[in-house]
Amino acid sequence: MPDPKPSVLFVCVHNAGRSQMAAAWLTHLAGDRVEVRSAGSAPADTINPAVVEAMHEAGIDISAEAPKILTVEAVRASDVVITMGCGDTCPVFPGKRYLDWKLDDPAGQGVAAVRPIRDAIEALVQGLITEIAPQ
Numbered sequence: 670m671p672d673p674k675p676s677v678l679f680v681c682v683h684n685a686g687r688s689q690m691a692a693a694w695l696t697h698l699a700g701d702r703v704e705v706r707s708a709g710s711a712p713a714d715t716i717n718p719a720v721v722e723a724m725h726e727a728g729i730d731i732s733a734e735a736p737k738i739l740t741v742e743a744v745r746a747s748d749v750v751i752t753m754g755c756g757d758t759c760p761v762f763p764g765k766r767y768l769d770w771k772l773d774d775p776a777g778q779g780v781a782a783v784r785p786i787r788d789a790i791e792a793l794v795q796g797l798i799t800e801i802a803p804q
Contacts, residue, residue, distance in 0.1 A: 675801045676704035678747035684709025684736035686775040687753040694794040702802040712736035723783040
């Protein structure tokens, strides 16, 4: 019987930038080997347009995504919870793996400032895939 698919939840305050990019990278790079969620403790109304543009430049379309509220159920259903500057607003459950990725907030930034954040997230996601869902 194969191991169940690992699940990852990316969390940032607004779910409009970093966590959306991370979820998109993980979906793009790992395909269906990983279950991917993202959420925010105080979700914005829309995704940051500079983030959408920066991801589009990398060949990933996230224009149809929308910020989602962080729920206890989402955390409980995930094996790995990765926060990106939301600190202790995330509920903590035993047996989960928690990581905090220190990344600049793309809010209010132009696409030129978002590109290095996008690239840093891609590198972190590549490392995560190596750990949780190697081929």
